[in-house]
Amino acid sequence: MASKQVISDSNVKERLSRTMVGFLGGGRMAQAMAKGFISSGLVRARNIIVSDKSEEMLDQLGNIGVRTTMDNREVVNNSDLVVVAVKPHVVKPVLQEVKQVVSPDKQLFVSIAAGVTIKSMEQDLPEGTRVVRVMPNVPALVQAGASVLSPGTHAAIGDAQLVQELLKTIGICEQGPESLLDAVTGVSGSGPAYAFAAIESLADGGVKMGLPRQLSIKLAAQTLLGAAKMVLDTGKHPGELKDEVCSPGGTTICAMHTLEKQGFRGTLIDAVEAATLKARELGSLSAQKK
Numbered sequence: 546m547a548s549k550q551v552i553s554d555s556n557v558k559e560r561l562s563r564t565m566v567g568f569l570g571g572g573r574m575a576q577a578m579a580k581g582f583i584s585s586g587l588v589r590a591r592n593i594i595v596s597d598k599s600e601e602m603l604d605q606l607g608n609i610g611v612r613t614t615m616d617n618r619e620v621v622n623n624s625d626l627v628v629v630a631v632k633p634h635v636v637k638p639v640l641q642e643v644k645q646v647v648s649p650d651k652q653l654f655v656s657i658a659a660g661v662t663i664k665s666m667e668q669d670l671p672e673g674t675r676v677v678r679v680m681p682n683v684p685a686l687v688q689a690g691a692s693v694l695s696p697g698t699h700a701a702i703g704d705a706q707l708v709q710e711l712l713k714t715i716g717i718c719e720q721g722p723e724s725l726l727d728a729v730t731g732v733s734g735s736g737p738a739y740a741f742a743a744i745e746s747l748a749d750g751g752v753k754m755g756l757p758r759q760l761s762i763k764l765a766a767q768t769l770l771g772a773a774k775m776v777l778d779t780g781k782h783p784g785e786l787k788d789e790v791c792s793p794g795g796t797t798i799c800a801m802h803t804l805e806k807q808g809f810r811g812t813l814i815d816a817v818e819a820a821t822l823k824a825r826e827l828g829s830l831s832a833q834k835k
């Protein structure tokens with residue numbers, strides 16, 4: 546087993562600049578991450594290799610300068626860090642396909658698949674393989690992602706540090722116990738979709754009240770961005786910030802009353818719960834598959 550030593554930040558960055566990063570599956574999330582890594586400048590496009598079964602996906606990836614292949618084993622053979630970026634139900638067959646060429650001393654496996662547990666990954670890979678499970682999100686594309694990672698049984702502290710440093714190039718990255726990852730999926734993994742729907746709906750409201758569509762979308766998006774930035778930068782509770790917008794007898798409190806009557810908060814809480822439970826279900830389905 547690799548030694549559980551903490552390594553300095555500069556060593557991690559230096560190791561990262563030499564790391565060959567592979568992606569098994571080159572769809573939306575792999576493309577967002579690969580483009581984010583390249584834009585950060587810490588990972589060179591020529592140090593990234595991606596496999597996919599779809600030529601269309603490989604063409605899209607070729608356009609950003611990374612190496613592409615249809616052969617998953619070629620990715621593993623040429624990578625130090627392998628991101629498993631296929632859909633959850635495809636993880637097991639893909640790991641079975643590449644297992645023969647994995648050397649536990651060489652490759653570190655990083656799964657981003659919703660629900661798929663560290664235990665099932667470790668069972669599908671050779672004994673002693675270092676695994677880190679991550680839940681990232683799609684704003685990785687614009688270096689505004691949010692990720693949480695959990696190291697597997699054989700991962701060294703240096704491995705978790707390396708993955709954290711890599712993910713910090715595309716946003717924030719926290720470490721936490723694996724038991725939290727399905728709820729992380731419910732909040733931030735799936736969360737961009739809720740935010741996009743919110744932006745679209747706010748913009749529809751603006752259009753209903755006479756704003757041009759493009760202006761309305763821009764205002765709605767900037768409003769979510771600005772509000773999010775205030776929460777992160779001020780450290781104030783979101784409820785306090787909400788109160789600061791609500792003037793007594795003013796416009797906002799009337800809007801808040803409407804939102805509360807329609808179950809706005811309860812609906813968001815239900816949405817996070819639904820996504821979390823679905824992630825758990827995906828995990829138990831993938832564990833059952835032979």
Ligand SMILES: NC(=O)C1=CN([C@@H]2O[C@H](COP(=O)(O)OP(=O)(O)OC[C@H]3O[C@@H](n4cnc5c(N)ncnc54)[C@H](O)[C@@H]3O)[C@@H](O)[C@H]2O)C=CC1
Nearest residue numbers: 570571572573574597598599630631632633657658659683
């Ligand atoms: N889309 C998102 O916002 C997020 C997705 N994830 C996770 O990332 C993973 C990928 O999701 P997406 O990128 O959205 O899916 P996607 O469908 O866009 O990408 C998956 C890719 O895998 C390819 N593929 C299928 N079978 C394959 C095989 N046997 N070998 C190699 N490639 C194969 C497909 O052609 C496709 O391009 C999932 O496990 C998902 O849970 C995690 C966080 C956010």
Ligand SMILES: O=C(O)[C@@H]1CCC=N1
Nearest residue numbers: 658659730734735736
């Ligand atoms: O919808 C999904 O299953 C994936 C996982 C998190 C975001 N997208």
